Amino acid sequence: MEYTVQELSRLAGVSTRTLRYYDEIGVLKPARINSSGYRIYGEAEVDKLQQILFYGELDVELRTIKKIMSSDNFDSIAALREHREKLLAERKRLDKLIATIDKTIQSKEGRIIMSDREKFEGFKRELIEENERKYGKEAREKYGDQAVDRSNEKLLNMTPEDYARFEKLSSELMETLKEAFKTGDPAGELAQKAADLHRQWLSFFWDSYTREAHAGLAQMYVDDERFTEYYDKEQPGLAKFLRDAIHIYTGMKK
Amino acid sequence: MEYTVQELSRLAGVSTRTLRYYDEIGVLKPARINSSGYRIYGEAEVDKLQQILFYGELDVELRTIKKIMSSDNFDSIAALREHREKLLAERKRLDKLIATIDKTIQSKEGRIIMSDREKFEGFKRELIEENERKYGKEAREKYGDQAVDRSNEKLLNMTPEDYARFEKLSSELMETLKEAFKTGDPAGELAQKAADLHRQWLSFFWDSYTREAHAGLAQMYVDDERFTEYYDKEQPGLAKFLRDAIHIYTGMKK
DNA sequence: TGTTGACATTGACGTTACGTAAAGGTGTAT
DNA sequence: ATACACCTTTACGTAACGTCAATGTCAACA
The missing domain is CATH 1.10.1660.10 (Multidrug-efflux Transporter Regulator; Chain: A; Domain 2)
Incomplete structure (x- = not known):
């Protein structure tokens, strides 16, 4: 031709x-x-x-x-094989970038804390491996070993449908929570529904659910101001209210 | 900071x-x-x-x-969400490029036939969807519906280890085949081993194996000169020898 | 105290891989 | 015969920096 x-x-x-x-x-x-x-x-x-x-x-x-x-x-075939390898590496880099985006969104919403270094995870092409080692250590010290690792992996492997469901659940949780807050009763039906939505929301990140861990996280929402801010910027007192609701939901109240 | x-x-x-x-x-x-x-x-x-x-x-x-x-x-968060989508699309494009490489290698080795259009599959960023439709039709007419589709997908999802195994098997097949050719006996032990290796090699592409399809492919190696060339450039007469060995292996001789 | 060396500053010109005219020849279809 | 979609070369424009060059700043060390 x-x-x-x-x-x-x-x-x-x-x-x-x-x-x-x-x-x-x-x-x-x-x-x-x-x-x-x-x-x-x-x-x-x-x-x-x-x-x-x-x-x-x-x-x-x-x-x-x-x-x-x-x-x-x-050798054109050898070159093609090399291209294949490089492109696979590039694909992995994109995965990292997507994970960075996911983390950044979570961080902007006040759900997690993110170091400045993490914000550029995936951009540097050559230094990826070096960063891998350094960052791997830093992250593991901060959040505990698999927690963040696994949660990112989970987000990454979500289908677009799953991701949409996840986003929908996020906003549904916030809406329900604000409604519940108006009632002023963390033991009430709405508040307990919010606590349940929160549990479902968590399942997108966590491998296994325990009531203890759930209650512990709820307490953190109150103790760490960076988390508190996320909920309280929508409605002051919301973080505390959510903690109370979850403590009742998990049966960990006192 | x-x-x-x-x-x-x-x-x-x-x-x-x-x-x-x-x-x-x-x-x-x-x-x-x-x-x-x-x-x-x-x-x-x-x-x-x-x-x-x-x-x-x-x-x-x-x-x-x-x-x-x-x-x-x-809205920075909305922008991040958009980045996420775009990066996922880019990742898909890379998958296509890798599939194109795999096909190109196969084609250069004379194992499959590739249209010029297919050679640029994955490069054009904007026209991907359009190409998707056009190519999807063209390919399905040529090779039959899922055959190539599935085989590319299989190659794509291979781990690096699998891929290495695949490459090793390819060269092992060629070596054995050349040794067998020296004996001149397609029913002999070596030739039958080669036929078996060829079956294993096929399993990297094919979902299901049938002796009929195997024998049919072997015949094609002789009938289509682009396939013949791949084997015969190593050793004239090799394609025919392989066909005979496979026909005996599959019990389809005559 | 003086000097070294790693930092910072502002020009200013160079580079890569094209985009974008401009001015004109070619091929075929009506 | 003319329209129109091709092709050609020449040439200047551009984005996003790289790469000097000339010079100022600052902490540390002899």
Whole structure:
């Protein structure tokens, strides 16, 4: 199959300017030039362009790509295998970025505390492994070993539907809680419904549920002002109210 | 917590030049300038930089980022949620690219046939959905419905260990086959071992194995020159020999 | 106290991978 | 014959920094 610039550009999803530039710098020359001076590309050029784009996807400079691919011992299959590995690593990096987003949202809502370092987890491409070691230690000291680890993993592996359910549950919890607060009774029906919603909400993060842990977390909402703020900014006294409701719900009141 | 340019640059993994540039174009101004003219960044700037980097990860131009973030109804949490969605989409794109690599390797080895369009599957960011529809149809017509689909999915979900096993099996198959060829007997022990290895190799792609399908594929190795070439370039006559061995192995001889 | 060395500052020019005209030739379809 | 969608080269524009250069700041050490 032969292609003109435009045809190849459409096939590969690049501009014709790009193809002319690639010709100019010599990274991808057309198979031949026809009688009118048009560039004509063949099968080999299609494959070469694909390789170039793979390299580009990994942010390799064109100059370097040219050097690599014009080397006479260039092994295209070995290169593809390398691309595969790199892309898998890039995918892992994206997972980290998504985990960072999840944590940041939780943090902005006052549900968890986040160090400045954690906020940039996943951005640095080269230093990922080093950070892995450092951060792994820091996090484990702060939150306890698997807690955060597992919870991030859970969020990450959620289907979009699950995630939507999770978000819906979050707002439902807040709404119910505010309604319950108006009644002033943490033992009342609404407050107990809120406590139950909170338990469901937790199940998105926690592997196993115990009433003790639930009650403990509720107490933390009152003790740590960064958590208190999240609930109290909606309605002063809400954190305390939620703690009371949960303590009753879990049967841990006194 | 307060940071100087260098401190923030180390934290976020960007250069100090970048921070000065961001100041210059006004996308990220320091919290204050100290008495010596040094830039000092605070907590709010840390968070803002994080957001900027998230936008950058999605290839949003700094000019646009500035416009978006300086808007007075900018909702940082909503933005984070959007980043999350976009990054998930990007992850899917990477999956496609990896699938494209897998297919390309198979194709270069002559094991499957690949259209030029398929070679660029995953590169075009915007047109992914459109391609999805077009390609989905094209592929299904060519190879039959789930065959390729499922096989790519299988390769994609392989652990690195599985993938290594797969690669090892591939070369083991070729070695055994070449040894067997020397004996000249497709019913012999070595040839039958090769046929068995080929069955194992297939199991990496196929959901269910039938002797009929196995024998059919073997015949195709002889009938379609693009497959023949893969085996015959190692040793002329190898494709035919493998077919004979598999036909005996599957009991489909004659 | 003087000097070293790691930090900071503002210019200012360079670079990569194209985008975007401008000015003009080519091919075929009506 | 002319329209129209192609193609060509030339050339200047651009985004997001990298990379000097020249100079000021500050804590520490001989």
